[in-house]
Amino acid sequence: MDLFESLQKRLAELEYTEPTPIQAQTIPAAVDGQDILGCAQTGTGKTAAFALPILDYLGHEKPRAQPGRPLVLVLAPTRELAIQIGQSFHTYGKHIPFRQTLVYGGVGQGQQVRSLEKGAHVLVATPGRLIDLMEQGHIKLSDVEILVLDEADRMLDMGFMPAIRKIIAKLPKERQSLFFSATMPPKIRELSEDLLFNPFSVNVTPKTTSVKRIQQSVRLVERGEKVDQLIKVLSGDDVNRSIVFTKTKRGANALATKLEKRGIPAVAIHGNKSQAARQKALTAFRQNRISVLVATDVAARGIDIDDVTHVVNFDMPMEPESYVHRVGRTGRAGAAGIAISFCTADEFDKLRDIERLIGEKLRLQNPDAKLSAAKSAPSGGRRGGSAGNGNRPQRSGRPANGSGKRPKKRFGKRRETARA
The missing domain is CATH 3.40.50.300 (P-loop containing nucleotide triphosphate hydrolases)
Structure with a gap:
């Protein structure tokens, strides 16, 4: 360059x-x-x-x-x-x-x-x-x-x-x-x-898809089983550093406390934490002084932390796009990664939305699971899906792409002078 x-x-x-x-x-x-x-x-x-x-x-x-x-x-x-x-x-x-x-x-x-x-x-x-x-x-x-x-x-x-x-x-x-x-x-x-x-x-x-190097799967669970299932995942020999995503700030705090009581070093990070507390938590996580970061979606983007081996969706994300960004915390810079999502019966709709967005069906870890809520198990549904923008009226002000002219940017003019 x-x-x-x-x-x-x-x-x-x-x-x-x-x-x-x-x-x-x-x-x-x-x-x-x-x-x-x-x-x-x-x-x-x-x-x-x-x-x-x-x-x-x-x-x-x-x-x-x-x-x-x-x-x-x-x-x-x-x-x-x-x-x-x-x-x-x-x-x-x-x-x-x-x-x-x-x-x-x-x-x-x-x-x-x-x-x-x-x-x-x-x-x-x-x-x-x-x-x-x-x-x-x-x-x-x-x-x-x-x-x-x-x-x-x-x-x-x-x-x-x-x-x-x-x-x-x-x-x-x-x-x-x-x-x-x-x-x-x-x-x-x-x-x-x-x-x-x-x-x-x-x-x-690829259009709104998750990273292909990441092994993605879903586990059907009862809501009361989630903590025990999470501890089982985090206790695996292949787990090094993990980010666990919850739906709410209160849930993140509570889960981090439960993990600490079970002997797993964890810290919560979310929007109600002060900037100093958030930076302290991230530093401890980066330096391997804690092994688990429990986060809301505030940490799903823009946090570049190497060697995160596992991402666990303790709660399914409210928006399917958030799944892509949560999962993207692992498998960075070409490395492999593992993403596991816990799905209760009342979260099946969210699972279907995610599968529709990423264009693939997540591997089901326990297909024989029987959940108490009266909802059918996820079927995967139609793959892909697109959202057309439709025809929008011409907006006033700046010209639409590909039409009209705008004065040449000063930045570009200076660049030509510098290159001359």
Whole structure:
């Protein structure tokens, strides 16, 4: 890849020699100033796919950072993902002089405001805290050259779409936008059409399917049997590090306590935990001081933890798309992984929805199980399934993809000057 010399030096130090598919496809187009529409699951290297072109731009142009006026805005749905993105920029940009600020909730805003006042080239933010600081006058987005929207479908799941549109309305029309999502439901595709201009599209994963390297299965259980069944799974010789997903925050706390009492080191992580508590739990998990992380869907995306051997769906996810992201916590970077789902009789409908979404029937571990609730066992049903967007009326404002013209982005113009 033809990147800024200091950036190439850093990649060599990190022994990054071969780009992942999304990096190989995205980086050249992003460096040339094109808008990007990327569909890829976490763990495919997409953070570097947008961080490296941004650092390449900062290295070539050496722009000045103005107080409270970032040049690059990266939006992420969760604090953990924002921190992870910030760490990636810090790692890759070691030899490039730039400033970044992280803005997210769950902590006091004082340090974040002071960092903004010093000037930041790159602002990595969650939507809620960003809007708070905008409304207080600490941040103005009129100088943003590059917008990155990461994990867009997770933003939709978390109810951030009104906030996203409010933020986008404050951005200059002339900019480069990089849009990444693990799935492309109709509302996300509609947002991308509003946000992007003639985008370069990248799709490195099968449509809304789970990772094929992961051994996926389902076990039919009574609700009162779940804890004992989980302990049986976690006690297996092949289990190293596991993430167990529950439906509720209270359920995560209760389950972690039960596991601890049964001699299995565990900690819960969810949205009601303070940022310090969440980071402490993740650090303990990464350092193998605990073997089980009990989580709600707040941890289903953006948490890049190596060597997770097992994912257990203690509760079936409310939305079938969440299954893909939960399961994706294992089998990362080409490794194998195991995903087991516990399904009670009243969760059969959720199981059918998942199988319909991923286009395959999960292997049933105990086909002879008899559950007490009066519901029929899952049959798999029709494979695949699609959702058409229909014909939407032409929206005013920015031109639709492939038609009309928009003024050439300043980012692209500067890139041509730098390459000349």
